[in-house]
Amino acid sequence: MPKLESITQGAVPMVEMWRGDRLESVHQGHAVVMRANGEVVESWGRPEVVIYPRSSCKMVQALPLLESGAGAGLSAKQLALACASHQASALHVGMVTRWLADLGLSDDDLRCGAAPPGDIAERDRLICAHAKPCQSHHECSGKHSGFLTVNAHLRGGPDYVDPDHPVQRAVRDAFEGATGQTSAGYGIDGCSAPNFATELQGLGLAMARFASAREGVGDGRAQAMARLRDAMMAHPDMVAGETKACTNLMRAAEGRAAVKTGAEAVFVAILPEKKLGIALKIIDGGIRASEAAMTGLLRRYGVIAPDHPVILLLLQNPKVLVCYDAEVI
């Protein structure tokens, strides 16, 4: 069994919460900035810490969708939705519903489970109609639509979230290829799909590879990486939704970054202009901290202007400070 030290060891303070003139709470973590050749440009804490990337790796989990050819006919919006933790606004749920219909499938074929929408308007609509949320409302339903698309191509059985199912074997292959590591194992994610463990620097390397990929150049994987990354940047609203950090940060970056959050405070960024990948994990799982830390890093790397409103929103709250927004590289 991995020891307690495996996650706390070497973690450094990253985000401070102040009240009045007093430090009230502190979030510690690990972060790494990498190039596609494996070079660590900067790191805080311990880049070799083993983590579950959770939803931060959805663009990796979507690679088989394009590499297999299964998703050849999908729009950029659909590709962005396949990489999303969406808030189930009418926009997202409508696209999932049409996507499933295109496959000759329905909400019942999803295996993510039902979940209440994060979107306020859709939440209120369901409440006042006395309607229950369906599986399409689950924030991972876009990823699962991608899985079902791969599954239709592979002609696999209906339980596409089984770790031994051809869909998940393809995901594991893509994940281990992108991270350059044999996964130390998997946990079952909130949406029932396996989530493969990796060193943080494996996740950073995968993001650096997404950052360096160019469409029409290299092998199928590199081209899939470029298409998924560009789809995320072209449609930030599909990747999360209004008021969400991923959407806000990608809009602010204006094509200089694709970013993705994950449960338990993992956050990644793909910086195509700089050909850099970033991955971070806050050890206590606090989302407010992973969002603030990523905002600080995007500012540090010049991807978001220091005076952009999203900086004010995520960092200038009087209670939030990030340690490493010192200078721009």
Add this chain to the structure above:
Amino acid sequence: MPKLESITQGAVPMVEMWRGDRLESVHQGHAVVMRANGEVVESWGRPEVVIYPRSSCKMVQALPLLESGAGAGLSAKQLALACASHQASALHVGMVTRWLADLGLSDDDLRCGAAPPGDIAERDRLICAHAKPCQSHHECSGKHSGFLTVNAHLRGGPDYVDPDHPVQRAVRDAFEGATGQTSAGYGIDGCSAPNFATELQGLGLAMARFASAREGVGDGRAQAMARLRDAMMAHPDMVAGETKACTNLMRAAEGRAAVKTGAEAVFVAILPEKKLGIALKIIDGGIRASEAAMTGLLRRYGVIAPDHPVILLLLQNPKVLVCYDAEVI
């Protein structure tokens, strides 16, 4: 300015989050168990860490209500509500509304600000009626009703949350008396009232004093402590609400503990049978961790049976383990 080390220094791992066979996240913190004579029975981390108690000290903030005589005519339910972070069910909002009317005041006289209710039924009622939440829906509106009761007695001005207002001066006096410490300063809480800093062991001592107090014995403060503590234990539903940790834990303790949570993961317990006070702070502010840690301590001290359903609810979630639920003292 207090240094970063002031909160992280000496903190120890307290709550682990597991997924599959892997440790995914860790919460660190400080905790202390005390007697009313100042003896530290047990501690983890650093009992002298200076914290804001936030809402965990509402029973201390309510002391002037009884010590001044202002709240002589209040029911035990009202006293419990004065110590509450309630979820604004119809039960809580109705009592606040009647309490204000009894004072010849209204929702407009509160200074806590409006907030959406935590209670699902009340939330849904407001949404479907297209109604906005009022100040009575704020989880601190019971505490503020107590402040207004003291204010009516003192004939103070309407801005009773001003740190220099007679109401808050009385609160500070009670707080410093109960904790045995001169407060290092205050921060403004989410409900606009000042929240006074103390060492964690000051908060633990205050809880031990609440635990040792007996109604009809000792000075006015001791009697006020006994009445407030007994009111909380008699009406766990008034202190928080259905599904909330404070209510669940007090029901499970069946009169052997009054407990109270606070923002940024502070949690206290008053154990009258054992005459012990407990105070803990998770340094990252994670509420899931403070709830789990307090549940573990209540189990450790024999206040809640190891096989009680609330233990399963708050600790046996496969993702949550508490370090110190080893043996019962």
